Amino acid sequence: MLETAICKMLGIKYPIIQGGMAWVSEHNLTAAVSNAGGLGIIAAGNLPGEDLVHEIRETYKLTDKPFGVNIVPIAGVKFTDHLKIIADEGVRIVSLAFSDPKMSVISELHKHRITVICVVPSVRLARRVENEGADIIVAMGTEAGGHVGKIATLPLVPQIVDAVSVPVVAAGGIGDGRGLLAALCLGASGIQMGTRFMVSKESIMHSDTKARILEATEEDTIVTGMVTGSPMRSLSNEFTRHWQTREKEQGQRAKEELQREGLGRGYRVIIEGDMEQGTLPMGQGCGLVREEKSVRDIIDDIISEAETMYKRIGTMKT
Amino acid sequence: MLETAICKMLGIKYPIIQGGMAWVSEHNLTAAVSNAGGLGIIAAGNLPGEDLVHEIRETYKLTDKPFGVNIVPIAGVKFTDHLKIIADEGVRIVSLAFSDPKMSVISELHKHRITVICVVPSVRLARRVENEGADIIVAMGTEAGGHVGKIATLPLVPQIVDAVSVPVVAAGGIGDGRGLLAALCLGASGIQMGTRFMVSKESIMHSDTKARILEATEEDTIVTGMVTGSPMRSLSNEFTRHWQTREKEQGQRAKEELQREGLGRGYRVIIEGDMEQGTLPMGQGCGLVREEKSVRDIIDDIISEAETMYKRIGTMKT
Numbered sequence: 001m002l003e004t005a006i007c008k009m010l011g012i013k014y015p016i017i018q019g020g021m022a023w024v025s026e027h028n029l030t031a032a033v034s035n036a037g038g039l040g041i042i043a044a045g046n047l048p049g050e051d052l053v054h055e056i057r058e059t060y061k062l063t064d065k066p067f068g069v070n071i072v073p074i075a076g077v078k079f080t081d082h083l084k085i086i087a088d089e090g091v092r093i094v095s096l097a098f099s100d101p102k103m104s105v106i107s108e109l110h111k112h113r114i115t116v117i118c119v120v121p122s123v124r125l126a127r128r129v130e131n132e133g134a135d136i137i138v139a140m141g142t143e144a145g146g147h148v149g150k151i152a153t154l155p156l157v158p159q160i161v162d163a164v165s166v167p168v169v170a171a172g173g174i175g176d177g178r179g180l181l182a183a184l185c186l187g188a189s190g191i192q193m194g195t196r197f198m199v200s201k202e203s204i205m206h207s208d209t210k211a212r213i214l215e216a217t218e219e220d221t222i223v224t225g226m227v228t229g230s231p232m233r234s235l236s237n238e239f240t241r242h243w244q245t246r247e248k249e250q251g252q253r254a255k256e257e258l259q260r261e262g263l264g265r266g267y268r269v270i271i272e273g274d275m276e277q278g279t280l281p282m283g284q285g286c287g288l289v290r291e292e293k294s295v296r297d298i299i300d301d302i303i304s305e306a307e308t309m310y311k312r313i314g315t316m317k318t
Numbered sequence: 319m320l321e322t323a324i325c326k327m328l329g330i331k332y333p334i335i336q337g338g339m340a341w342v343s344e345h346n347l348t349a350a351v352s353n354a355g356g357l358g359i360i361a362a363g364n365l366p367g368e369d370l371v372h373e374i375r376e377t378y379k380l381t382d383k384p385f386g387v388n389i390v391p392i393a394g395v396k397f398t399d400h401l402k403i404i405a406d407e408g409v410r411i412v413s414l415a416f417s418d419p420k421m422s423v424i425s426e427l428h429k430h431r432i433t434v435i436c437v438v439p440s441v442r443l444a445r446r447v448e449n450e451g452a453d454i455i456v457a458m459g460t461e462a463g464g465h466v467g468k469i470a471t472l473p474l475v476p477q478i479v480d481a482v483s484v485p486v487v488a489a490g491g492i493g494d495g496r497g498l499l500a501a502l503c504l505g506a507s508g509i510q511m512g513t514r515f516m517v518s519k520e521s522i523m524h525s526d527t528k529a530r531i532l533e534a535t536e537e538d539t540i541v542t543g544m545v546t547g548s549p550m551r552s553l554s555n556e557f558t559r560h561w562q563t564r565e566k567e568q569g570q571r572a573k574e575e576l577q578r579e580g581l582g583r584g585y586r587v588i589i590e591g592d593m594e595q596g597t598l599p600m601g602q603g604c605g606l607v608r609e610e611k612s613v614r615d616i617i618d619d620i621i622s623e624a625e626t627m628y629k630r631i632g633t634m635k636t
Contacts, residue, residue: 002634122537123605143470151536152461152470155491155602159536173473182500184631218469218477219440284473310631313502316320
């Protein structure tokens, strides 16, 4: 059993956090991860208030373990709404991938004694959120699925570890116990995974989409959205290749049209199983996902793989 | 002391390979790395035959340890020239970042009983060079300096380890003992480093250029060369930003002009110290390079850092 600083802070058994993923990170997955000893997270994203209340209450029905909510505090009104719901419903952990210092998001959350996890793509942003009070920093590499920066996990994690004094969690490209152990070697106190949990028995993702991830190679992702200002890594398919071509050919001129075209594409592939016209956020660790397992098996296997690998390295020492 | 499969194969003490870097990887650096227990490598690249002979003979004067030569077997005639020199001079190890199956490069090298190290950016190419007979495969992530692929080191290494049966070495984003240990956890048998060795006392790089790397952050690199077909990660400066802008605006139309403009830019910054008009290959691990040290100190520190971190993780186990 690997116990790190974040285990005590978050009240979890294993230093494994499930990333907040639109549509997939709902109450079933969240509760399954928390019940298996990790930290499940509900993706609030654009959820209307009543839906977020529903997701939180359903999660409470399924687990008595700690879980978190991932919010996107860009629209001021929605942040206030979501904050009130989270506080009223007694959620103790919030993760955010965006923090506007002008909005005092972190200090507002701290007023409600909520532990704040900030996801950052660079040393510069890690320093900023630490100054704003972040309790835990997730260093997310460019190989992750979803919205990404430009720095890869392996060089990013130790550079952030050296720059801040709060615990750091590694995210991006991690799918098994080797990745967990590597993250700890880099100085991280745990890992966050998204793609691996998408293909779990408890995930509500469409079975065709799960099957597509199971056969994906590390070359099957593509980054789009440079022109819209929020680059995203997802499955390379008809729609995302079309998007990338348009960006290359037309640059900023295609921005508004692409933003319109992009609406609703996540639901289309994640829930409806449309593999060519939907946008499926997916990281380069997809090639490590070769079997649909229960969340408990995913986590138990990661811990035992990490322990086995640790011992194996011990035998290299002469 | 960490001994892995590649130590015996290459006759080295530590599983640390120095990457083949134009201008920097000459006899002084090569010999220093081999003398310190790693594998030094001379970058043959575009070297005229007589210069390669000179570099190999100077290296022999400075070390009796094994070292390698990195070749670029694209131009058929030059490969034949280089191969003859390497064989005649008794070099036992060759690394290559490009292998054309039609040229039978690997089997030609094997005829001279040379151990062949192939650098690859994807699982697909790893499988191909293994089929062609590669003895060791370097999995190079997109965060590395110089010519790069798209997959990051952390997800790339375990996926290649699972796909091939020869030893795998991790490259890209590694600059210290944490990176070495993380690579071993991912299943690698060692690491290859470039950027870290550029800023060593034995490196002939211009002192201004070394100073620039020492103050670089992980955000200071840029990838150019998409249109020329060989993307390269280097220092973000006036010239490389100009190149990137031209690529974005003109695409393929700018290809020939950019290729002409790019000539001689490495020498300009690496040897002459022109920080804005030269092209300095540099990886995202640059932020881990904070001190100019001797090669021996770099390697000794990496080994002791890895050992310290290994023990520290042991104490996490309860």
